[in-house]
Amino acid sequence: MRVDVAVIGGGVTGLGVARDLAQRGVTVALFEKGDLASGTSGRSHGLLHSGARYAVKDPVSASECAQENRILKKIASHVIEDTGGMFVAVEESDLEYERVFLDGCKKSGVRVEELSIKESLSREPYLNPNVVATYLVDDAAIDPFRLALANFLDAKSNNAQIFTYTPVRLLVEQGEVTGVRLIKSGENVHADIVVNATGAWAGEVCRQAGIKLEVKPNKGTLVVVSKRIVNTVLNRLRPPSDGDILVPHQTTMILGTTSTYVRTPDNLLPTRKEIKLIVMEEEKLVPLVRRLRVIRAFSGARPLLEGGSGREAARTFLVIDHDESGVKGLITVTGGKLTTYRLMAEKTADLVCAKLGVRAPCSTDKEELPEVPVKSTLERYEALEGELRDGKEVVCECEMVTRSEVEKAFNVLAARTLGDVKRRTRMGMGECQAQMCAYRVADLMAESFGFGADEALNMLSDFLREQWKISRVLEGSQKAQTEFFKTMYRLAGSLDG
Ligand SMILES: Cc1cc2nc3c(=O)[nH]c(=O)nc-3n(C[C@H](O)[C@H](O)[C@H](O)COP(=O)(O)OP(=O)(O)OC[C@H]3O[C@@H](n4cnc5c(N)ncnc54)[C@H](O)[C@@H]3O)c2cc1C
Structure with missing residues (x-):
């Protein structure tokens, strides 16, 4: 070739x-x-940065983010939920950062607007009622x-x-x-x-x-909670630190993150300590976070280019x-x-x-990206009545994924495994974490996509093993649920993930 x-x-x-x-x-x-x-890419916070987070320490990056934020909202609006973002000072000491933050935003061309505390609380009723200052920025949620x-x-x-x-x-x-x-x-x-x-x-x-x-690979951990109780991206107004961003995503919220240099970007797993730290910090932004169920946590590696602390690197x-x-x-x-x-x-x-020697210019800043032929979960909920009326078969109840979407994942979007279907449709990303839908999709693979029964079973087993890796750091009802399903799969299907 x-x-x-x-x-x-x-x-x-x-x-x-x-x-x-x-x-x-x-x-x-x-x-x-x-x-x-x-x-x-698939292990990020899914925050379309306004640039405000980098305005003080990394103005070049802040300006790049501000520019691309505007472009992506035009060319990729169908993969973005334009939630807006807030920077929130929750303690008097956070106010020491306020002046440099505002100066940095101004110099980097990042739009920022002061919001009264009354307005912020009416916009986000679960926000900490003791916040001392809030600013609106152009952050949004993007589906990577x-x-x-x-x-x-x-x-x-x-x-x-x-x-x-x-x-x-x-x-x-x-x-x-x-x-x-x-x-x-x-x-x-x-x-x-x-x-x-x-x-x-x-x-x-x-x-x-x-x-x-x-x-230098720099590990960051993120925590997914089962309920979405805010509709705006929330950032703590202070120098970037652990656990200071909360992004509403579809029906969940993603909390994060952390920053530690690691030897290799492969096989990164969150620790219980990281999860606890993130929840403890985010509670200062939204106190009710403590009561929500952590359904998943994952880690990714930032490709950082310079030394110093992970937060200092450009x-x-x-x-x-x-x-x-x-x-x-x-x-x-x-x-x-x-x-x-x-x-x-x-x-x-x-x-x-x-x-x-190719002279054609770039046009990606103007040409819209094509639609993805599977819906987001929010779109599915909006279309729910229609889906039910049309009798479409739902294979994942948490995320309302239909059989035809799984088919499109294979036929149009080059899926080859259950994990691929999850990344393309959100199958298994909801509260039950694929315990109810994984076997149905494996069944579909054997029935409609030419996989042999053994192959489909092996794939199911691989997929569940990956899903269950996280159970050792989960706690409470989510851990109990995972252990229950592990036992069910072992007993009913002799499957040992
Ligand atoms: C915890 C965390 C949160 C983040 N949150 C955000 C955020 O909210 N907003 C934001 O803008 N950015 C965020 N980032 C940064 C962002 O996710 C990354 O900068 C971006 O996704 C990198 O994309 P990439 O395509 O360059 O790298 P990747 O997505 O890592 O792609 C590189 C690919 O190369 C493949 N590969 C490697 N070696 C080989 C090989 N030998 N042969 C074939 N393939 C190979 C890998 O499998 C990988 O898929 C976050 C990062 C982390 C870690």
Whole structure:
């Protein structure tokens, strides 16, 4: 196989690069070792930053976020819930940060507006009644999975080839990167340029060509609670710290986060201590959080580019032409944020096109991303009457996922496993955490998608094992529920996740 450009990494950045290049008529193949958005992109808070969070420490990143926030609200409105955001001072000591925060926002072009405490409490009745100052910003909730899928669909419609579950290594010949080698099949794919869009794994890929790139994986943990009791993104007004953001997502809320450097971005799991810390801190913003059920927690790795404390490191991005340090054929894009993925892709594609002599300009800031052919949970609830009237079969009651959406996940959105269906439809992301729907979808896989019974059972087992990994750090009724279902699956299906 031969292409103009091989992209490594199927997170939002790699998919954004594939989309941008394909729109400009470049032939692209993208290789992802797992599923789309199964790396950091699918483990984020899902906050479309206004830039305010970075306004003091990292004004460049703040301006980039502010600019991309406006663009994404235009081109990707269907994957965004425009909740607005608030920065909230909950203690008198938080007010020491108020002046630098407002100055930083002004200098970075981040819109901020003071809100009276009375108005904030009427807007968010569960907010801590003792708050001392509140400011409105342009934060929003963005669905990282649907964002990735929309980029995938657009890239495919412009003839990009996208391969999931295909880990690759750089193909290096006489000191030059000439393509990638597919690790499972041993096949070589030749390309004029390889784009390394592997986020926190970027240093690892660079090493394959003898390049030293300092990308330090920085672990962040997030906690999902079962009820949505606020409708605005809430941020603590203080220097960025642990447990100071709360994002309403569909029918849940995601609380976070933490920041610890780790050796590798692989297999990160939350600890009980992190979960407790996050809940304790978020309680200061919304006291009722303490009474909500923690249904899930997960961790991801930020691709940070500099040393110092994780909170000090810049959140801007780098596009590196390794030709400048003597290795032809390789460009790395890393760092940044989910919010700035499109800009990162644009700058990378500009560099690729300059090298290939392609003159077509970038149009991703104007062209809307395509609709994703499965609904969000909120859209499903809105359409609930219609769904029931049409007699559509619901396979996941918590998230109201229908059988036809599972079919689309397989037929249109390249799902291959139960985990892929979860990322595409939210099947299993609700209160019961897939205990009731996993076996139904496995059954569908055997019945309608040509999987053998044993294969479907193995997939169910793998999926449940992944779901249950978290049970050792859960507590209370969620732990009891998980243990109950584990026993049920063991007894009824001889399944041992
Ligand atoms: C806890 C946490 C919360 C965050 N919250 C937010 C937020 O709310 N808003 C925001 O804007 N940003 C947020 N971020 C940052 C944001 O998620 C990341 O910057 C962004 O998702 C990175 O996307 P990416 O595509 O560059 O990397 P990734 O999504 O990690 O994609 C890289 C991909 O490369 C693949 N890969 C690696 N090696 C290979 C190989 N050899 N072959 C094939 N594939 C390979 C990986 O499997 C992975 O899927 C958060 C980050 C963390 C950790």
